[in-house]
Amino acid sequence: MVIACAVTTVVAAGATSLIWSMLRGPGAGDAGQRPTTSAPSSEFLEYADGVDPMQTVCREDAVIAASEERLGGDVLVQMMYSNQCMAVWGRVTRYDGEAAGNSLSMLIYPAIDLESERNQERSAFDVQSIYTTLMIEPDVEARVCGIAAVTRGEESIELGPPLCI
Known part of the structure; x- marks a missing residue:
């Protein structure tokens, strides 16, 4: 049972x-x-100052507007531009094999005002590459500059001069 x-x-x-x-x-x-x-999903975030460019349509027509090697080719500093968004962002990539335990940073700013409220900056540890958030610049005559820095152990190295577009 x-x-x-x-x-x-x-x-x-x-x-x-x-x-x-x-x-x-x-x-x-x-x-x-x-x-x-x-x-x-084909939806993107609306582009504006401070928005992640990879979350917007800006990435679709992005071009490298300026690019320079720094530290003897160990680091590449770039300024990116999207015509569709009239947006700029910076990118810095290290090729020295020293990402672990070190940092990267990048600041972009209107060329006429290093202390602008519109400045965009990003820093990160233990990464090979970073990019800043967007700066929308509808004035085609205006210039935007970027300055990057890396650390190697206790040493902080500014990768000047500024790269401008």
Whole structure:
């Protein structure tokens, strides 16, 4: 009798699970959520000062507007530009194999005002490359400059002179 009850319970549970999963449809999650058919998102953040350029349409037409090697080729400093967004951002990449335990930083600013409230800066440790957030500059005559720095142990090295576009 006990065996018959156990078998009936297992069969009933299995049948209920099968029917429930068929009702929920293919691809339904195990957590009882409705199935979703989400296509890859083509939505971007709105571009503005201080926004991550990789989260905007600005990345789609980005060009390297200026690029210079520094520290004998150990570091590459670049200024990026998007015509569609009229946006600038800086990027610095190290090739010296010394990313671990060290930092990179990059500051971009309007060429006429090193202390501008519009300045964009980013710093990070243990990375080979970083880029700043966006600076929107609709004035095609205005120049934007960038200055980068790296650390090597206790030494902080500014990678001047500024790179301007």
